[in-house]
Amino acid sequence: MVIPCYRYGDYLQACVRSVLDNQPSVDVRVLIIDDASPDDSAEKARAIAAADPRVEVRVHESNRGHIATYNEGLLEWADGDYTVLLSADDLLTPGALSRAASVLDANPDVGFVYGHPVHFNHPGPPPPARTGNGGHTVWPGRWWLERRFREATGCITSPEVVVRTDLQRKVGGYDPELPAAGDIEMWMRLAAYADVAYVRADQAYYRLHGSNMSQTDHASYLNDLRERRAAYDAVLEKCGRLLPDADRLDAMVRRRLARHALRRAVRAYDRGRTASVPEGELIAFAAECWPDYRALPEYRGLRLRRRIGPAVMPYLQPLVLTAIAAKGREWLWWQSWKRRGI
Known part of the structure; x- marks a missing residue:
């Protein structure tokens, strides 16, 4: 689990707890990468790591930007079977990792799994998650990729995705030339090499607040x-x-x-x-x-x-x-x- 953080220290505790708690049958390691936050985010990250050996922290001396931070965690640090990139202001739903891992375990041709992201407004609490009945769908990767070309839009927010780590290393990291559209490009690139699965459940919470709300102008x-x-x-x-x-x-x-x-x-x-x-x-x-x-x-x-x-x-x-x-x-x-x- 890679959690990039820039000035999101206030959200870190809840984010990390959503990863480590209520995720049965999976072994989780967490890396928090603070990208030279000018506030006390790094100190809060270190306090979380000091209280739980499953959590590590890296702190950049100078700001490298989100793409470099993502790639540092995904390509240099991650070594488990599966990887998640989770922004420090977002959350996983209970059982999200368990549901995704079970699908990946049972379907070796699937490169990544995603589900439904629940958007909620800060500072209100997220609504109860609909964890589903374990159902999922597997699509051929090329079919899924063509669907994205046909619609010319993405269908993934980001925190609801679990990726097979060896496939992530094979296709490479996020493209620094695409700072705002790197997510959709990454999912399509993964789909060119492997099948795609969808879990019929709420898999993550995406927090809406002034720093991340989509621009509508x-x-x-x-x-x-x-x-x-x-x-x-x-x-x-x-x-x-x-x-x-x-x-x-x-x-x-x-x-x-x-x-x-x-x-x-x-x-x-x-x-x-x-x-x-x-x-x-x-x-x-x-x-x-x-x-x-x-x-x-x-x-x-x-x-x-x-x-x-x-x-x-x-x-x-x-x-x-x-x-x-x-x-x-x-x-x-x-x-x-x-x-x-x-």
């Missing part, structure tokens, strides 16, 4: 799109030899990213936010990803909203959506009659 969303594109490009560069249909995957994700960008511009008209949304930059990004972006349904919707105008569109949105839905039903009706040969 429109500039941040555009940056997120760019970072996601870089992550998918990195996967194809590193794992392309393992993916015979790499060109198809590349086209798939670029088309989807273009649609995500255009959809953001569409929603700006629907919600009366065109003054704050960088429509031109979103369209430019869509064009970079998919030169034929004008043929995408989102662009047609954007053109319609431009004709209606940003001042009126928020009031007409329900009518526009109803008309589009009706047109879609009409098309489906016509196709059904064509299939009947009428």
